[in-house]
Amino acid sequence: MNHRFLKRLLPLACAAALLATGCGQHEPVQAGNAAAADAAVEAKKQENVLKGKIVGKSNKAKTISIEVGKGDKAKTQMVKFNDATQGIEHAAKGEAAIIEFTGEGKDRMATVIKPKLAKLPAGTSEMKPAELIAAINSGRKMVLVDCRPSPRYHEGSIPGAINIPVPAMAEKAPMLLPKDKDIQLVFFCGGPT
Amino acid sequence: MSTKNAGSAVKMGYTDVKVMLAGVPGWKKAGQYVEASEEFVKKGNIVLVDLRSPREYEAGHIPRAHNIQLEDLDFAEDEFPANRAAPIVVYGNGNDAVEAYRIIKSWGCKKGSVSSIDFAAWKQAGNPIETGPTPDEIVWKRILGKFEVALDEFKKAAEGGGDKIILDVRTSEEIGDGKLAAARHIPLDDLQGQLHTLPKDKEILVHCTTGARAEMASAELRNAGFKSRYLVANVECDGSDCEIYE
Numbered sequence: 001m002n003h004r005f006l007k008r009l010l011p012l013a014c015a016a017a018l019l020a021t022g023c024g025q026h027e028p029v030q031a032g033n034a035a036a037a038d039a040a041v042e043a044k045k046q047e048n049v050l051k052g053k054i055v056g057k058s059n060k061a062k063t064i065s066i067e068v069g070k071g072d073k074a075k076t077q078m079v080k081f082n083d084a085t086q087g088i089e090h091a092a093k094g095e096a097a098i099i100e101f102t103g104e105g106k107d108r109m110a111t112v113i114k115p116k117l118a119k120l121p122a123g124t125s126e127m128k129p130a131e132l133i134a135a136i137n138s139g140r141k142m143v144l145v146d147c148r149p150s151p152r153y154h155e156g157s158i159p160g161a162i163n164i165p166v167p168a169m170a171e172k173a174p175m176l177l178p179k180d181k182d183i184q185l186v187f188f189c190g191g192p193t
Numbered sequence: 194m195s196t197k198n199a200g201s202a203v204k205m206g207y208t209d210v211k212v213m214l215a216g217v218p219g220w221k222k223a224g225q226y227v228e229a230s231e232e233f234v235k236k237g238n239i240v241l242v243d244l245r246s247p248r249e250y251e252a253g254h255i256p257r258a259h260n261i262q263l264e265d266l267d268f269a270e271d272e273f274p275a276n277r278a279a280p281i282v283v284y285g286n287g288n289d290a291v292e293a294y295r296i297i298k299s300w301g302c303k304k305g306s307v308s309s310i311d312f313a314a315w316k317q318a319g320n321p322i323e324t325g326p327t328p329d330e331i332v333w334k335r336i337l338g339k340f341e342v343a344l345d346e347f348k349k350a351a352e353g354g355g356d357k358i359i360l361d362v363r364t365s366e367e368i369g370d371g372k373l374a375a376a377r378h379i380p381l382d383d384l385q386g387q388l389h390t391l392p393k394d395k396e397i398l399v400h401c402t403t404g405a406r407a408e409m410a411s412a413e414l415r416n417a418g419f420k421s422r423y424l425v426a427n428v429e430c431d432g433s434d435c436e437i438y439e
Binding site: 055056058060061063065067073074075076077078105106118119120121122123124125126127128129130132133145146147148152153154155156157158159160164166169170173177181182183184185186187188189190191 | 200202203206214218228233309383409
């Protein structure tokens with residue numbers, strides 16, 4: 001068996017694994033009647049938008065495939081693009097993107113493609129891997145929290161991290177997070193999708 | 194979804210909450226290693242490598258471990274499973290495991306990890322141990338996922354004549370080099386539009402080039418009420434002559 005061939009293929013399989021465990025962004029849930037009306041307007045506005053992970057782009061067929069929805073609900077959709085499509089560089093395989101389009105069905109044409117940036121909740125800020133490495137090396141006290149499903153955590157996580165999968169947060173956080181609320185907490189998961 | 198937990202932590206009153214959006218992939222990309230849990234070392238379907246000296250290894254090691262010293266590891270690539278999705282966990286003395294992790298990663302292994310288990314502490318804690326020389330061969334068999342079809346079963350179905358549908362979800366460009374004679378071809382991103390052409394009373398076995406897209410397509414099919422499993426294997430076609438291997 002040809003190892004070099006396998007080496008080239010494996011990143012594909014890995015990308016798929018990431019899809020299953022990535023950090024999905026939950027849209028804020030709106031409550032109340034006034035908010036519901038706003039949500040309806042918002043939904044209408046978003047009709048011609050696809051948000052998700054770029055699965056592939058064919059320059060020959062001039063199409064972009066994007067996976068919309070998470071986990072079992074995920075559906076792969078296709079839109080065309082042309083020279084007038086803005087931000088085509090953001091249609092890179094594996095990247096999270098927002099595609100605005102016109103037309104319907106098979107004739108959906110991408111107009112604008114934007115990178116989908118993760119929204120940080122109020123009161124939190126981003127930490128880059130290099131900052132985390134520096135913080136660990138400085139010996140600062142902190143708690144690292146891996147938010148992926150536990151099988152992913154068990155097979156390999158950042159040394160010293162604890163595991164609180166998202167669905168278990170309410171139940172496990174009081175037991176596992178430090179009593180001292182001023183200790184730095186660093187949350188992470190399977191990547192920025 | 195680390196952002197969701199981070200938001201919850203702020204609501205619980207934590208004052209210094211960070212999110213590392215790059216996640217574990219970003220951590221690895223920054224040149225850092227990941228660590229396997231003790232539970233994974235005990236129960237996981239892994240290739241476990243003990244990097245210590247043969248003398249130490251033979252006196253006692255973690256069950257299932259193979260003995261390959263760090264200086265020999267560079268030359269041992271071919272002894273490991275060809276399937277680079279096999280999780281390889283390494284443990285040893287000092288910094289050896291971290292060094293070994295780098296070597297394994299350089300082979301293209303995507304699921305390498307370091308175990309920080311110290312054998313003396315492991316033994317003292319009353320954990321099971323094995324003694325004696327290292328096994329001759331590394332044997333690792335992938336455990337099928339819930340909706341995966343086994344390679345042999347897929348190959349049999351691909352010969353045709355059975356009542357299963359083989360569905361190839363690669364792109365039309367990829368099909369250019371060939372496809373399985375018995376396979377129907379619907380590119381993944383066209384699947385939703387072609388569902389009405391597929392039967393609900395027959396099982397649909399989906400393949401692509403590696404299994405990534407097949408898994409997605411199979412999930413879409415099941416959600417739409419079809420019976421489906423998918424193949425995780427490499428499929429390379431030259432005309433209708435296809436090589437299918439793990």
